[in-house]
Amino acid sequence: MWGLAAAGVGLSFLRAPSAGHRPSEGTVRCGPFSTLAIGEGRFVPHGARPLFVVRASESEVLALSAVCTHLHCVLRWDPGSRTIQCPCHAGAFDRSGAVLSGPPSRPLPQLEADVRADEIVVHVGS
Amino acid sequence: MNPAAVLALAASAAALPAGEGGAASLCGLCHPDVRVQYETSIHRSEEISCVSCHGGDPSAGDVAGAHGRGFRGRVRRAGIPDLCASCHADAGIMRPYNLPTDQLALYRTSAHGRLLARGDDRAAVCTDCHGAHDIRSARDPSSRVHSLNVPQTCARCHSDASLRAAFGHLGDPYADFAASVHGEALLRRGNLSAPDCSRCHGAHGAAPPGMGDVDKVCGQCHQTARYWFRTGPHATAMAREGMSECASCHGHHATAAAPVSLLETACSGCHAAGTAPLELASRMKTLYDGAGEEIETARALVDKAARVPLYVEDYRARLQEADTSLIESLPTMHSLDLSRVEHLTARARSIGREVQAEVNGKLGDRAWRRLGLAAFWFYLLVTVAILARRRRRWAGGGGR
Amino acid sequence: MSGADPAGGSRGPRPIAWIEQRLNLTEIFSFLTNFGVFPAELDTRKPLREAIHEALDRPIPSYARWPRVLGILSLMLLAVLAVTGVMLAFYYQPTPSEAYESSTILVRDVTFGWFVHQVHGWASHALLFVLLLRLGRFFFQTLYRPPRELIWMVGLLAFLAATHADLTGRLLGWSGQGYWTTVRAVEILYDLPVLGGLFAFVVGGPGIDSLVLTRFYLMHILVLPAALTGLLYLGSAGVRRVGLSGAPEGGAGRAAYAVYLHDLMILALLTVGALVTLATLLPAPFDQPADPLVTPRGARPPWYLLASYGFMEAFPGWFPRWARGLLVEAALVCALLLPFLDRPGKEGRRVRTARILAAAAIAAWLTFTWYGWRLEAGP
Numbered sequence: 001m002w003g004l005a006a007a008g009v010g011l012s013f014l015r016a017p018s019a020g021h022r023p024s025e026g027t028v029r030c031g032p033f034s035t036l037a038i039g040e041g042r043f044v045p046h047g048a049r050p051l052f053v054v055r056a057s058e059s060e061v062l063a064l065s066a067v068c069t070h071l072h073c074v075l076r077w078d079p080g081s082r083t084i085q086c087p088c089h090a091g092a093f094d095r096s097g098a099v100l101s102g103p104p105s106r107p108l109p110q111l112e113a114d115v116r117a118d119e120i121v122v123h124v125g126s
Numbered sequence: 127m128n129p130a131a132v133l134a135l136a137a138s139a140a141a142l143p144a145g146e147g148g149a150a151s152l153c154g155l156c157h158p159d160v161r162v163q164y165e166t167s168i169h170r171s172e173e174i175s176c177v178s179c180h181g182g183d184p185s186a187g188d189v190a191g192a193h194g195r196g197f198r199g200r201v202r203r204a205g206i207p208d209l210c211a212s213c214h215a216d217a218g219i220m221r222p223y224n225l226p227t228d229q230l231a232l233y234r235t236s237a238h239g240r241l242l243a244r245g246d247d248r249a250a251v252c253t254d255c256h257g258a259h260d261i262r263s264a265r266d267p268s269s270r271v272h273s274l275n276v277p278q279t280c281a282r283c284h285s286d287a288s289l290r291a292a293f294g295h296l297g298d299p300y301a302d303f304a305a306s307v308h309g310e311a312l313l314r315r316g317n318l319s320a321p322d323c324s325r326c327h328g329a330h331g332a333a334p335p336g337m338g339d340v341d342k343v344c345g346q347c348h349q350t351a352r353y354w355f356r357t358g359p360h361a362t363a364m365a366r367e368g369m370s371e372c373a374s375c376h377g378h379h380a381t382a383a384a385p386v387s388l389l390e391t392a393c394s395g396c397h398a399a400g401t402a403p404l405e406l407a408s409r410m411k412t413l414y415d416g417a418g419e420e421i422e423t424a425r426a427l428v429d430k431a432a433r434v435p436l437y438v439e440d441y442r443a444r445l446q447e448a449d450t451s452l453i454e455s456l457p458t459m460h461s462l463d464l465s466r467v468e469h470l471t472a473r474a475r476s477i478g479r480e481v482q483a484e485v486n487g488k489l490g491d492r493a494w495r496r497l498g499l500a501a502f503w504f505y506l507l508v509t510v511a512i513l514a515r516r517r518r519r520w521a522g523g524g525g526r
Numbered sequence: 527m528s529g530a531d532p533a534g535g536s537r538g539p540r541p542i543a544w545i546e547q548r549l550n551l552t553e554i555f556s557f558l559t560n561f562g563v564f565p566a567e568l569d570t571r572k573p574l575r576e577a578i579h580e581a582l583d584r585p586i587p588s589y590a591r592w593p594r595v596l597g598i599l600s601l602m603l604l605a606v607l608a609v610t611g612v613m614l615a616f617y618y619q620p621t622p623s624e625a626y627e628s629s630t631i632l633v634r635d636v637t638f639g640w641f642v643h644q645v646h647g648w649a650s651h652a653l654l655f656v657l658l659l660r661l662g663r664f665f666f667q668t669l670y671r672p673p674r675e676l677i678w679m680v681g682l683l684a685f686l687a688a689t690h691a692d693l694t695g696r697l698l699g700w701s702g703q704g705y706w707t708t709v710r711a712v713e714i715l716y717d718l719p720v721l722g723g724l725f726a727f728v729v730g731g732p733g734i735d736s737l738v739l740t741r742f743y744l745m746h747i748l749v750l751p752a753a754l755t756g757l758l759y760l761g762s763a764g765v766r767r768v769g770l771s772g773a774p775e776g777g778a779g780r781a782a783y784a785v786y787l788h789d790l791m792i793l794a795l796l797t798v799g800a801l802v803t804l805a806t807l808l809p810a811p812f813d814q815p816a817d818p819l820v821t822p823r824g825a826r827p828p829w830y831l832l833a834s835y836g837f838m839e840a841f842p843g844w845f846p847r848w849a850r851g852l853l854v855e856a857a858l859v860c861a862l863l864l865p866f867l868d869r870p871g872k873e874g875r876r877v878r879t880a881r882i883l884a885a886a887a888i889a890a891w892l893t894f895t896w897y898g899w900r901l902e903a904g905p
Contacts, residue, residue: 002509012637013613047439048446073450088453090349103347105319435634435812499806506799510792517788521781 030113030120033061041077041084041095046124052077052084053113053120054095063113063122064097070104084108152184152192163259168266179209204242206251207233232331248289255279271329276322277303277313299323302379321347340378341371348372348457355460386414389459403462410459410467417455417471420478421448427485436488441481448477542574552577561601561762582784587770589786594770595793596660600684601758602797603653604751610646611747618698620743622736625700626815633812644805650692652801654830657685665884668868673768675865677761682862684757687750689830694746696828697739705816706825708742709734710902714827714835718851734818826902833891836898 091102154161345352455470
């Protein structure tokens with residue numbers, strides 16, 4: 001019986017955890033690139049550091065932090081105006097993260113992003 | 127131009143170190159301190175020389191000659207706005223600089239301009255704020271009218287005790303502003319998004335905002351607060367009663383960061399105890415406090431769980447959502463519409479509660495560890511008892 | 527662990543007989559006995575069953591009971607450390623960028639990962655404690671005297687190896703406290719003449735970086751466990767040669783080996799029980815990741831180095847650090863050569879003098895440990 005218990009603990013220990021709980025190597029997968037129209041953005045949840053991916057041109061993609069630089073509210077992509085809006089104090093950012101209006105004084109930080117096999121991959125660092 | 131004059135020019139150009147812009151140079155021989163100031167000014171780099179304002183002959187080597195032809199000397203205070211406007215109100219001259227040309231018109235509408243028009247020389251004129259010989263671009267951080275320096279510049283008159291007494295002004299606006307949330311942001315942290323005096327009062331058209339305009343002034347930055355204020359009953363009621371909109375609750379120069387607890391103190395200034403408005407205020411405060419507490423409790427739990435460690439990234443994301451809802455809900459209180467406040471705070475509160483419940487659940491799973499430990503010890507002691515009995519058998523010599 | 531079944535005849539079942547014609551199982555089993563699990567010699571010429579039965583009936587002195595339990599206990603803890611250590615190595619990645627994250631995943635997401643991690647940590651503390659207690663017992667009871675000089679020296683070296691294994695292990699998690707504890711420890715070790723230079727040579731430099739992490743990792747999982755195993759083997763080999771300390775020679779106090787085998791099994795169970803309880807109820811907190819630019823408050827050398835730290839810092843400034851290090855090394859050498867420094871003379875007086883000296887040495891050690899602790903206690 002002791003042997004069985006030890007084997008149970010050992011085997012369940014050796015079963016590797018699911019993919020979400022493995023070292024991410026600092027990258028976030030942000031969905032297909034081809035379904036994103038030029039100038040269109042997409043919100044990507046990523047823990048306490050959500051982000052936007054924006055297709056800048058035929059081949060370029062841009063990744064921006066989705067946390068307002070004013071009071072750290074979570075920003076929203078506004079498909080009508082193709083801008084980024086803050087629900088808290090009506091701050092607005094353009095598609096490159098620059099401040100359009102409202103209280104934020106700093107632009108949204110950009111993250112490194114590239115496209116691999118039609119998947120947008122953003123490097124968030126560890 | 128006669129040869130002697132050319133010779134004098136050459137001599138002066140050689141004698142003065144920064145002698146380009148030649149025609150200005152000879153004035154500095156007698157007015158060296160003015161010349162030093164002038165060297166730093168924006169007018170020098172645009173080659174607006176002494177004679178542009180003062181007249182006279184810059185090429186004359188003697189006082190009589192220099193102060194001769196068309197010499198205006200010291201400009202009268204009352205004449206300064208018109209003198210400056212002779213260039214600055216000329217669209218043709220200002221166009222390449224993309225500068226506005228309406229300063230004089232604005233100035234005439236300002237409290238300063240009207241006072242001057244009444245012949246009171248104490249009124250501020252252009253040079254009092256911009257300086258005269260050492261005038262700099264407003265974008266230059268060392269300029270008197272750069273946003274960071276505007277409060278000090280205005281304070282030279284408005285916080286001057288004798289002038290304040292003369293005009294019957296009570297408070298010291300600079301001291302109030304410096305202690306306010308705006309002053310803290312601008313003066314101490316150098317945040318150029320924060321307002322200086324001119325953002326609310328205007329610059330050339332400086333005047334206190336009138337009743338009914340205060341919400342427009344504040345609403346330049348506090349857009350959402352103004353939006354909700356305009357939808358609520360306070361907007362018309364305060365206008366009817368002649369009350370200053372935002373300032374009635376938040377103060378003006380000394381406005382502090384607005385904590386939720388302001389609902390407890392500000393409303394009772396007008397509304398009597400036990401009335402429906404105070405009831406509403408206390409209910410709104412309860413909603414905000416409740417949501418805030420739920421979020422803080424949840425955050426403390428998440429931090430605790432992170433130290434265990436448990437996987438908490440998803441909880442942090444949801445707490446960020448809750449924070450967003452709570453911050454979003456704060457300006458809606460100006461609408462005095464309880465249902466709006468309720469809607470957003472309820473979202474923040476329920477996220478906080480959900481996170482608490484889930485983290486508590488995960489932390490509670492660790493209670494199973496203790497249960498498992500108890501079971502483990504039970505089996506362990508049973509095994510030890512069996513071994514001890516077999517040991518006794520061996521020790522008794524039986525064994526097999 | 528079911529032990530040897532005392533029932534049954536002398537002829538083994540068929541598969542075992544088949545194997546025994548091709549392999550000397552008794553010889554292979556004696557591998558275990560050499561490590562002290564089985565202090566009685568086995569007759570390797572006999573078949574396994576017969577050899578074990580013979581050994582089980584042989585009367586021997588108790589070795590799994592106080593105070594002679596410490597040796598076998600350290601072996602058990604080493605076994606626990608080996609098993610849990612191998613399990614941890616399945617997930618751990620020894621690079622500065624991955625060390626913390628892989629440790630976090632190990633203790634957070636892997637089933638029973640926290641348990642294995644905590645048991646490993648507590649077993650490490652327990653091993654150091656047991657080895658130190660054993661040294662203290664040898665010291666106080668003057669057991670280091672002939673014929674047990676080598677057992678004392680081997681025990682001291684084993685303790686040193688265990689402290690190094692503990693020290694290298696503290697860095698591996700790349701947590702704030704672990705990192706800075708290592709920095710503090712390395713600062714002390716570098717001040718030692720010769721040994722410090724040797725240490726620096728092995729570790730690869732004064733800074734704690736990826737190279738050092740790799741070397742510490744290798745030391746921790748390979749070199750030091752091998753050294754520790756070898757030293758404990760030498761210790762039990764010495765015990766087999768010179769006999770258990772204070773053991774009665776005659777029949778009194780001796781019983782059949784099987785009786786003590788039961789003691790041994792109970793001891794093993796209680797040891798595992800204690801470790802599991804500590805791991806479950808008193809888990810070590812999981813610290814923030816290390817920031818090489820920010821020293822957390824209360825970053826002290828590990829406890830076994832506090833005395834050296836306090837001693838090194840207790841001198842006035844004009845006394846060169848290498849000389850302080852030399853004094854520490856001299857104390858270490860004195861401890862190692864204790865059996866030869868303390869030659870036996872008139873028994874009664876010598877024992878009393880030795881005990882007074884022992885008490886003084888331990889008091890000094892505790893005082894400097896306290897002083898070293900105080901040095902970092904600041905605001």
